[in-house]
Amino acid sequence: MALVLTHLGRERRGLTQDAKTKPIHATKAARAQMKSHPAARHVEMKRRLSEDREYHFQRGPLSLMRPAVFFDRDGVLNEDDGYAFDPDKIRWVEGAQQAVKAVNDAGYFVFVVTNQSGVARGFYEERHVRKLHEWMSRELAIVGAHIDAFEFCPHHPDGLIERYRVLCNCRKPQPGMIRALLERYPVDIDSSFLIGDKQSDVAAAQAAGIAAHLFDGSNLHAFIAPLLKDRPLHRVQPHSVRVDGG
Incomplete structure (x- = not known):
């Protein structure tokens, strides 16, 4: 569970390995775009929630979906x-x-x-x-x-x-x-x-x-x-x- 929480915490803070390797100016541009487009921000939030849930259930310690x-x-x-x-x-x-x-x-x-x-x-x-x-x-x-x-x-x-x-x-x-x-x-x-x-x-x-x-x-x-x-x-x-x- 610690691994899952660590991953999710980094994801929410934008600190995953992929995020670290992105140019700083690209990250700032993306944030500006999100602020200027509420609809896009809403879609992005839903995407992140979906990915978090999928990661927790499919790749975390309780990895096996069971009936x-x-x-x-x-x-x-x-x-x-x-x-x-x-x-x-x-x-x-x-x-x-x-x-x-x-x-x-x-x-x-x-x-x-x-x-x-x-x-x-x-x-x-x-x-x-x-x-x-x-x-x-x-x-x-x-x-x-x-x-x-x-x-x-x-x-x-x-x-x-x-x-x-x-x-x-x-x-x-x-x-x-x-x-x-x-x-x-x-x-x-x-x-x-x-x-x-x-x-x-x-x-x-x-x-x-x-x-x-x-x-x-x-x-x-x-x-x-x-x-x-x-x-x-x-x-x-x-x-x-x-x-x-x-």
Whole structure:
């Protein structure tokens, strides 16, 4: 990551090796032209942003674009018992841990995107959600599986807690959580998909431009195995787990 940041920093300051070798008068002329033509300046800024993003995703440490599986949480990974937050009361869906490991072994990113309106309703706090996700990560590690990132939305327009009583762009069916992950990770969007148990999950995936599959509540490993079959295997090095808020 240091190499990427160094390159990008030099690029923005005009200090790449190529820039150093250009005549000074040419650089001054180019700057004058940019100042005198706002439209040209706008195009140049867009070009640089595009190149920075391409460099970061294609030539940086996370050089391999990889597909991802986005899991809803309640009703897909764990049984939906209504506003779950206590690890002692969590029941894994049958085959869920094995499903996550299968996705890991196939070289996909594994993400969780979950609405947690219980925070807005005052049933529990954000720290309880994070604590549960940390527990899930530890449980998955026992079987050699991991989740790359958790995203959750604590909002609800009818919430009792004022600061969470908002119409946001992260609560599914809005695609905000998915898009946030797409911005942070080098995801191959065309080969990625979401597994959810509600139409709002499907709608969020479609709005973000990825495929979606409605889980039928059966064995999750058996459900996902055909979706991974015949897809390219993406071998990656082990990496740390991130637990993020939505």
